[in-house]
Amino acid sequence: xxxxxxxxxxxxxxxxxxxxxxxxxxxxxxxxxxxxxxxxxxxxxxxxxxxxxxxxxxxxxxxxxxxxxxxxxxxxxxxxxxxxxxxxxxxxxxxxxxxxxxxxxxxxxxxxx
Amino acid sequence: xxxxxxxxxxxxxxxxxxxxxxxxxxxxxxxxxxxxxxxxxxxxxxxxxxxxxxxxxxxxxxxxxxxxxxxxxxxxxxxxxxxxxxxxxxxxxxxxxxxxxxxxxxxxxxxxxxx
Numbered sequence: 001x002x003x004x005x006x007x008x009x010x011x012x013x014x015x016x017x018x019x020x021x022x023x024x025x026x027x028x029x030x031x032x033x034x035x036x037x038x039x040x041x042x043x044x045x046x047x048x049x050x051x052x053x054x055x056x057x058x059x060x061x062x063x064x065x066x067x068x069x070x071x072x073x074x075x076x077x078x079x080x081x082x083x084x085x086x087x088x089x090x091x092x093x094x095x096x097x098x099x100x101x102x103x104x105x106x107x108x109x110x111x112x113x
Numbered sequence: 114x115x116x117x118x119x120x121x122x123x124x125x126x127x128x129x130x131x132x133x134x135x136x137x138x139x140x141x142x143x144x145x146x147x148x149x150x151x152x153x154x155x156x157x158x159x160x161x162x163x164x165x166x167x168x169x170x171x172x173x174x175x176x177x178x179x180x181x182x183x184x185x186x187x188x189x190x191x192x193x194x195x196x197x198x199x200x201x202x203x204x205x206x207x208x209x210x211x212x213x214x215x216x217x218x219x220x221x222x223x224x225x226x227x228x
Binding site for chain 1: 117119146148150155156157158159160163165204208212213214215216217218219220221
């Protein structure tokens, strides 16, 4: 048990729709990152938030956006869903920028039809 | 940009035997961290072991140990006394120093431990 909880666990959306995925981190975990894991592949870094500000982004278009809240929860929003957005979305949090161990949630499986 | 390569898509090992998973990476950074993560069918990534690049001594955690070769940019994971619960996907990951939570993952190795 990592103390990081994601919701929902599974989700089916239609192409063109918008989706919001949620992550609840442990208290004090002020760094949160989101990853996209396509089937059979390793996770790809989407972006990272530190103290509610985005401070790192991978090779993902602007329709992927996020928010981090003072209560250590965060959101990943994806607009104009495409079929290739179907994947497992993982959030990971950690205590402070100087720490190295990230704690992962169990992921949200998004299917776009 | 960093890249991480795991050349073994699948591996199998008999229970109680030893298995080694390979990982190579490419970076121009000098200060960084390397990790092995385990992802069981429950999907939750679990940290197995980490290595700081400035440390020459190889990291060990119980049955898990690494062979870190900085010049060769190689970072293999050895699992001793394999157990059925070790069956999972294993991912090698790289993180620059002071990069927060930005991990670069390899493509993974599926490990099957057979009774």
